[in-house]
Amino acid sequence: xxxxxxxxxxxxxxxxxxxxxxxxxxxxxxxxxxxxxxxxxxxxxxxxxxxxxxxxxxxxxxxxxxxxxxxxxxxxxxxxxxxxxxxxxxxxxxxxxxxxxxxxxxxxxxxxxxxxxxxxxxxxxxxxxxxxxxxxxxxxxxxxxxxxxxxxxxxxxxxxxxxxxxxxxxxxxxxxxxxxxxxxxxxxxxxxxxxxxxxxxxxxxxxxxxxxxxxxxxxxxxxxxxxxxxxxxxxxxxxxxxxxxxxxxxxxxxxxxxxxxxxxxxxxxxxx
Amino acid sequence: xxxxxxxxxxxxxxxxxxxxxxxxxxxxxxxxxxxxxxxxxxxxxxxxxxxxxxxxxxxxxxxxxxxxxxxxxxxxxxxxxxxxxxxxxxxxxxxxxxxxxxxxxxxxxxxxxxxxxxxxxxxxxxxxxxxxxxxxxxxxxxxxxxxxxxxxxxxxxxxxxxxxxxxxxxxxxxxxxxxxxxxxxxxxxxxxxxxxxxxxxxxxxxxxxxxxxxxxxxxxxxxxxxxxxxxxxxxxxxxxxxxxxxxxxxxxxxxxxxxxxxxxxxxxxxxxxxxxxxxxxxxxxxxxxxxxxxxxxxxxxxxxxxxxxxxxxxxxxxxxxxxxxxxxxxxxxxxxxxxxxxxxxxxxxxxxxxxxxxxxxxxxxxxxxxxxxxxxxxxxxxxxxxxxxxxxxxxxxxxxxxxxxxxxxxxxxxxxxxxxxxxxxxxxxxxx
Numbered sequence: 001x002x003x004x005x006x007x008x009x010x011x012x013x014x015x016x017x018x019x020x021x022x023x024x025x026x027x028x029x030x031x032x033x034x035x036x037x038x039x040x041x042x043x044x045x046x047x048x049x050x051x052x053x054x055x056x057x058x059x060x061x062x063x064x065x066x067x068x069x070x071x072x073x074x075x076x077x078x079x080x081x082x083x084x085x086x087x088x089x090x091x092x093x094x095x096x097x098x099x100x101x102x103x104x105x106x107x108x109x110x111x112x113x114x115x116x117x118x119x120x121x122x123x124x125x126x127x128x129x130x131x132x133x134x135x136x137x138x139x140x141x142x143x144x145x146x147x148x149x150x151x152x153x154x155x156x157x158x159x160x161x162x163x164x165x166x167x168x169x170x171x172x173x174x175x176x177x178x179x180x181x182x183x184x185x186x187x188x189x190x191x192x193x194x195x196x197x198x199x200x201x202x203x204x205x206x207x208x209x210x211x212x213x214x215x216x217x218x219x220x221x222x223x224x225x226x227x228x229x230x231x232x233x234x235x236x237x238x239x240x241x242x243x244x245x246x247x248x249x250x251x252x253x254x255x256x257x258x259x260x261x262x263x264x265x266x267x268x269x270x271x272x
Numbered sequence: 273x274x275x276x277x278x279x280x281x282x283x284x285x286x287x288x289x290x291x292x293x294x295x296x297x298x299x300x301x302x303x304x305x306x307x308x309x310x311x312x313x314x315x316x317x318x319x320x321x322x323x324x325x326x327x328x329x330x331x332x333x334x335x336x337x338x339x340x341x342x343x344x345x346x347x348x349x350x351x352x353x354x355x356x357x358x359x360x361x362x363x364x365x366x367x368x369x370x371x372x373x374x375x376x377x378x379x380x381x382x383x384x385x386x387x388x389x390x391x392x393x394x395x396x397x398x399x400x401x402x403x404x405x406x407x408x409x410x411x412x413x414x415x416x417x418x419x420x421x422x423x424x425x426x427x428x429x430x431x432x433x434x435x436x437x438x439x440x441x442x443x444x445x446x447x448x449x450x451x452x453x454x455x456x457x458x459x460x461x462x463x464x465x466x467x468x469x470x471x472x473x474x475x476x477x478x479x480x481x482x483x484x485x486x487x488x489x490x491x492x493x494x495x496x497x498x499x500x501x502x503x504x505x506x507x508x509x510x511x512x513x514x515x516x517x518x519x520x521x522x523x524x525x526x527x528x529x530x531x532x533x534x535x536x537x538x539x540x541x542x543x544x545x546x547x548x549x550x551x552x553x554x555x556x557x558x559x560x561x562x563x564x565x566x567x568x569x570x571x572x573x574x575x576x577x578x579x580x581x582x583x584x585x586x587x588x589x590x591x592x593x594x595x596x597x598x599x600x601x602x603x604x605x606x607x608x609x610x611x612x613x614x615x616x617x618x619x620x621x622x623x624x625x626x627x628x629x630x631x632x633x634x635x636x637x638x639x640x641x642x643x644x645x646x647x648x649x650x651x652x653x654x655x656x657x658x659x660x661x662x663x664x665x666x667x668x669x670x671x672x673x674x675x676x677x678x679x680x681x682x683x684x685x686x687x688x689x690x691x692x693x694x695x696x697x698x699x700x701x702x703x704x
Contacts, residue, residue, distance in 0.1 A: 031310075192419060195419040195422040195424065198400060199275075199303075199397065202396060202397055
């Protein structure tokens with residue numbers, strides 16, 4: 001089995017702030033990390049490799065320093081990493097990014113065909129959740145989003161059975177391989193990497209592929225290939241304190257009635 | 273694991289990185305462990321880095337390292353409740369290349385410095401704690417990390433683990449452990465402030481920096497010092513006091529820092545600033561008498577773990593780097609003859625003894641003990657000095673001879689002439 005995991009380097013959101021004047025993210029001096037969902041994707045791929053045998057390759061698009069996330073993936077147990085890095089990729093939106101990653105994966109597949117592609121459900125910087133499905137659509141393979149649990153892979157029949165996390169329920173579903181999965185964090189617990197992996201990662205230098213190495217059309221990459229325009233980024237308004245209806249201790253029935261009236265008025269609950 | 277290293281360095285602070293950088297550069301297979309997220313993540317210092325000792329390790333480092341301001345002015349402020357007596361030195365000589373000292377942030381500088389070691393060939397492993405030493409027949413032959421399959425073997429282990437020297441103790445080199453009279457606790461805030469404000473408040477031009485060390489009311493009279501250093505667009509403001517006194521007086525270090533920040537003389541310097549970071553750390557202040565044995569079979573100890581701090585002169589990272597360098601030289605020589613036993617590594621001790629490190633620490637060996645048991649020096653004299661200055665600067669038609677008499681009276685009412693003479697004599701003995 002060949003597992004391919006798409007990973008992204010993102011600013012550590014716990015330390016990112018929005019500039020109140022320009023409404024843009026202050027990225028300066030903010031440490032970069034592997035997108036947390038992607039880390040769980042790598043972990044899952046490595047677990048499947050340990051169970052079914054095979055190989056885990058991670059692939060990322062980003063500036064040269066994004067090789068850090070590849071090294072991080074090696075710590076988790078990935079075997080190989082490829083960094084798609086070229087100035088021409090800069091400014092790519094989700095459409096262009098999914099194109100570049102697809103072309104990278106196609107190139108990789110010439111050497112080693114893949115069985116399963118993993119993505120995090122979304123990246124914590126843009127939160128769009130579009131790149132994974134975009135790759136699946138371009139590769140014309142099944143996409144299985146919000147994967148919560150992988151029950152089993154049937155290696156002979158090339159099928160997978162898994163659980164998707166949906167609102168208020170989970171869906172158990174089977175699909176044919178090759179397929180693309182986007183995963184949620186509940187999927188697994190990240191391992192504490194063994195020392196040999198740490199040492200291998202510290203030494204590891206990923207392969208870097210540029211527009212020279214993969215087949216891309218200039219008008220589909222970078223700013224040229226990105227129709228998305230960001231009008232405004234803003235921090236969500238702080239939640240205001242809720243309203244408290246007093247008197248619950250003394251007269252619970254009357255207070256409950258008042259609460260229901262308010263909820264009806266706000267159309268939060270329906271009358272009948 | 274069958275892989276073996278020439279050098280295992282525990283701790284990527286200034287001492288450990290120096291050793292790793294130099295041994296890697298000499299072609300020795302070097303692995304460097306850091307428990308933090310990245311080198312510098314767990315390190316704290318006030319923020320003054322000296323050029324000369326750093327340049328002894330990396331020539332022209334100041335041209336590319338992440339530095340804040342070069343220091344052209346150093347001050348000593350002796351604080352009382354509402355007043356200060358100041359002394360300082362400002363020079364144009366330190367305003368030009370190659371400069372004398374810089375204000376820095378450890379977290380940025382150490383990261384850069386460690387990257388240099390990596391470029392020289394050292395293998396840097398972060399987020400990994402070294403928990404124990406591996407022994408073989410009275411010889412340390414490796415370390416145990418906290419990770420699965422975490423044993424690593426090497427010819428020599430360099431303990432650059434910092435002030436909390438667990439491994440040095442486990443190696444039997446620091447038999448009595450550490451005690452609170454040998455440790456200071458220091459807390460610091462990084463307070464963001466406009467560049468222009470810093471430059472006008474401290475009378476600086478672009479790039480220039482100033483330092484202020486404060487004693488007296490700055491530590492609420494405890495043995496210790498406080499400091500204010502200018503960074504590019506922030507101030508490092510901190511205070512350190514001997515742990516035993518902090519414990520005895522039941523003062524939280526944070527209260528000390530708040531007291532300093534709200535001191536009427538200090539407050540205007542910080543006005544309008546915003547606290548960005550809060551840091552705290554222990555400092556080994558035991559001096560010469562607290563130095564452990566710094567070598568044994570397969571082990572050398574460098575930096576804070578070896579107690580190489582000169583509290584009186586605000587020196588620590590320079591000693592860390594130079595001890596790291598002397599350790600590297602010893603290891604490189606030992607590697608040539610392939611011997612890492614006590615005898616081979618004892619050259620490190622000899623090099624230290626011939627260096628300013630041991631000479632300086634020896635010079636002040638009785639100082640901290642003296643100050644620890646005579647804490648009135650940090651409370652009484654600053655106050656008296658300020659009162660004398662008050663008398664001296666007030667023009668009120670009193671004849672000068674009368675003023676001198678009043679000052680003497682003031683002084684001797686607090687402490688007898690004999691006691692003062694004894695303080696001076698003893699102070700001179702431990703400092704001179």
